[in-house]
Amino acid sequence: MGSMPRSIWKGAISFGLVTIPIKLYSATEEKDISFRQVHAEDGGRIKYKRICDKDGKEIPFSEIAKGYEAPDGRMAILEKSDFDDLPLPSAKQVEVVQFVDAEEIDPTYINKTYFLEADGPGAKPYVLLRDALDKTGKAALVKVAIRSREQLAMIRTKGDLLLMHTMLWPDELRDGEFAAPASDVSVSDAEVTMAQSFIEALDGPFEPEQYHDDYRAALEEVVNAKLSGSPMPSEDSEEAPEEAEVVDLVAALRASVDAAKKRREAAKGESKTG
CATH class of the missing domain: 2.40.290.10 (Ku70; Chain: A; Domain 2)
Known part of the structure; x- marks a missing residue:
C-alpha cells in the first residue's frame, strides 16, 4: 500500500x-511522465533567472509579490497578508x-x-x-x-x-454554440438506426480498469531504452487500415458494427483462455 x-x-x-x-x-493524481529542459549537446539542465525588467537584477523569491496590472497600466501589488485577510x-x-x-x-x-x-x-x-x-x-x-x-x-x-x-x-464556461453543425444538416432514419446498432454493439458496463494509457507505456519504453542503452523499441508492424472517404454512412456503419462484434468475440475468447 x-x-x-x-x-x-x-x-x-x-x-x-x-x-x-x-x-x-x-x-486524483496525474501519472504523466515529467521531463526537464536540458541542453541537447551535453544534457546540462537549463536554468532560468528571475530578472526585474526595471533594474536588471536577479530577484530572490522572498522579494517577489503578486501584481495585478490594470488596463491603464497601474500596478496593484498584493502581499501574502492581503490574501490571508x-x-x-x-x-x-x-x-x-x-x-x-x-x-x-x-x-x-x-x-x-x-x-x-x-x-x-x-x-x-x-x-x-x-x-x-x-x-x-x-x-x-x-x-x-x-x-x-x-x-x-x-x-x-x-x-x-x-x-x-x-x-x-x-x-x-464558454458558449459552445459556434461549434454546432448548421441547422440545415440532417440525417435519415436509416442512418440513425444503423448508428444505434453500432452503439448497441459496443454497449456495456463502465469498467475503467480495462483501459490503459498506451502512450505513457510506450514513452516509458523509450525512456528506459535510452537509460540502459538498449535498442529502441520498434513500431507495431501491423499496418493501420486505410480510411476510405465516407460516402454511404449506412454502409460505413454496417461495416463498423461487424468489426465491433468481431472485436468483442475476440476479446471474450482471450479472456476465456487467459
Whole structure:
C-alpha cells in the first residue's frame, strides 16, 4: 500500500446548525511522465533567472509579490497578508447553500475532486450528512475557499465516503454554440438506426480498469531504452487500415458494427483462455 496522502485543507461543513470538522484530500493524481529542459549537446539542465525588467537584477523569491496590472497600466501589488485577510465567510467554513439532484449539474462545471475525512469529533455528523444525502438521492451545493480562491462545489456520496467536486463559475464556461453543425444538416432514419446498432454493439458496463494509457507505456519504453542503452523499441508492424472517404454512412456503419462484434468475440475468447 502507498503512503497516506497529506490533507491539503482543514475546515468545517456547516449543515444547518450542525458543524462537521473535516480534512480535505486530493482524490486524483496525474501519472504523466515529467521531463526537464536540458541542453541537447551535453544534457546540462537549463536554468532560468528571475530578472526585474526595471533594474536588471536577479530577484530572490522572498522579494517577489503578486501584481495585478490594470488596463491603464497601474500596478496593484498584493502581499501574502492581503490574501490571508480576505473577508470571506467561506475561508474555513463550507456552508451548504442548496441541495440538488447531481444529474442537474452539467459535467462541464466539474473542476477537481477531493475526499472529505471527518476530523476529530466530526465522525457522527459526517455519517449523518452522508446517510441523509444517500437516502434523498441529493447532492449538497456549497461555497468554499481553497488556495486563495472561492469556489462553488458539490458534495456527494460514494460508498462510505463524502466527495467534494469543486466547480467552475458560470462565467468561466464558454458558449459552445459556434461549434454546432448548421441547422440545415440532417440525417435519415436509416442512418440513425444503423448508428444505434453500432452503439448497441459496443454497449456495456463502465469498467475503467480495462483501459490503459498506451502512450505513457510506450514513452516509458523509450525512456528506459535510452537509460540502459538498449535498442529502441520498434513500431507495431501491423499496418493501420486505410480510411476510405465516407460516402454511404449506412454502409460505413454496417461495416463498423461487424468489426465491433468481431472485436468483442475476440476479446471474450482471450479472456476465456487467459
